[in-house]
Amino acid sequence: MATENWKLSGDVSIQPERIALQLSRLSIGVLAAGFVLLSITGRGITLESQLVVYLIGMVALNLPHGGYEHFSNLRHRGFPFGARYVALYVGFVVGFIALFLLAPVVALALAFGTAVAKGGHGDLHVMDGLIGTDHLTTRFQRGLAAFVRGGAVMIVPLVFFPETFYTFSEYMVAIFQPGALAAVAGGFELSRLVLGGLFGVALVAHLGLGFARGGVSYSWLVDAGETLLLVAYFAFVPVVVAIGLYFPLWYSLRQAGRSVAVERRNPGRDDGLAVPVAWGVLVIGALATALVAAGLYVVAPNPLGGAALLPGVVAFYTVFVCIIALPHVVVGEWLDMKRGIWYVP
Ligand SMILES: CC1=C(/C=C/C(C)=C/C=C/C(C)=C/C=O)C(C)(C)CCC1
Numbered sequence: 001m002a003t004e005n006w007k008l009s010g011d012v013s014i015q016p017e018r019i020a021l022q023l024s025r026l027s028i029g030v031l032a033a034g035f036v037l038l039s040i041t042g043r044g045i046t047l048e049s050q051l052v053v054y055l056i057g058m059v060a061l062n063l064p065h066g067g068y069e070h071f072s073n074l075r076h077r078g079f080p081f082g083a084r085y086v087a088l089y090v091g092f093v094v095g096f097i098a099l100f101l102l103a104p105v106v107a108l109a110l111a112f113g114t115a116v117a118k119g120g121h122g123d124l125h126v127m128d129g130l131i132g133t134d135h136l137t138t139r140f141q142r143g144l145a146a147f148v149r150g151g152a153v154m155i156v157p158l159v160f161f162p163e164t165f166y167t168f169s170e171y172m173v174a175i176f177q178p179g180a181l182a183a184v185a186g187g188f189e190l191s192r193l194v195l196g197g198l199f200g201v202a203l204v205a206h207l208g209l210g211f212a213r214g215g216v217s218y219s220w221l222v223d224a225g226e227t228l229l230l231v232a233y234f235a236f237v238p239v240v241v242a243i244g245l246y247f248p249l250w251y252s253l254r255q256a257g258r259s260v261a262v263e264r265r266n267p268g269r270d271d272g273l274a275v276p277v278a279w280g281v282l283v284i285g286a287l288a289t290a291l292v293a294a295g296l297y298v299v300a301p302n303p304l305g306g307a308a309l310l311p312g313v314v315a316f317y318t319v320f321v322c323i324i325a326l327p328h329v330v331v332g333e334w335l336d337m338k339r340g341i342w343y344v345p
Pocket residue numbers: 054062066111112114115118164165166168169239240243244247314315318321322325
């Protein structure tokens with residue numbers, strides 16, 4: 001049972017959420033170290049392999065986890081809640097697609113913001129649930145923590161891999177309006193400088209304020225170690241692989257660990273569904289997700305953004321995943337005052 005520790009032998013038992021935390025650190029750490037070594041030896045990995053890794057990480061591993069998050073958030077919360085959730089969700093999806101059609105550069109900025117919000121707030125709640133956040137005593141500090149952890153996912157690659165970042169941004173905008181990014185290309189270098197600077201200041205402030213609250217506490221030390229690990233990972237691992245593996249190996253793994261811990265703390269919350277109902281919900285959810293992708297493909301004037309097949313699919317999939325991720329954060333977490341997707345009791 002997921003709510004119990006895993007008994008190894010005799011008194012030796014291990015908690016699955018500890019394994020999830022350790023595995024996330026180990027895998028991200030090994031990848032960071034591996035790519036540092038590759039860059040020292042002057043080697044790298046082809047863009048084609050990066051794109052394949054991205055699609056496997058994001059489609060095969062991360063997408064099902066997103067479905068699971070909705071599922072576990074909606075279980076046994078009643079019909080009116082579920083109906084309101086779905087209605088709001090659909091509204092945000094349609095609105096976001098409309099924004100991409102009307103103002104693709106603004107929409108792309110919002111898409112990047114979604115990745116920052118998801119990575120940052122998700123990780124903040126993992127810290128709440130599994131590590132401790134005693135060193136984050138104010139709302140400002142929590143906001144800073146979320147910005148730094150989420151910013152590592154987008155701003156660090158923007159600083160270290162500007163060309164790939166720009167090229168794919170161009171493809172993503174061209175899905176809706178070819179050439180629209182070039183019109184504001186001058187702003188790209190400026191945003192890179194401003195966001196990079198802001199991130200650096202926020203990083204120092206986050207670590208400094210956390211230290212000022214209680215010195216070298218356990219939670220500060222772990223937070224500082226993980227934050228610097230993420231920064232190193234996104235600075236050294238080529239951006240497409242880095243983002244494609246961050247979501248399954250860090251975000252999803254740690255959220256799965258958090259939900260195991262939450263279930264264990266609330267044995268009374270055993271709200272498993274009858275198998276046919278669970279099956280139906282999952283299948284309908286998967287179908288609805290596929291319909292959003294198909295709908296986007298139909299309304300997008302240029303679905304592959306004028307790129308070759310593989311980079312075009314990556315650009316299209318990324319726009320699609322951001323379109324379903326934004327309402328996941330806004331409706332599933334911020335408008336769900338009681339629980340939210342990153343529930344920690
Ligand atoms: C900038 C950039 C990318 C953007 C990735 C994004 C924006 C991913 C968002 C993921 C989300 C929101 C997942 C939610 O679960 C690519 C395509 C890797 C190519 C390189 C440059």
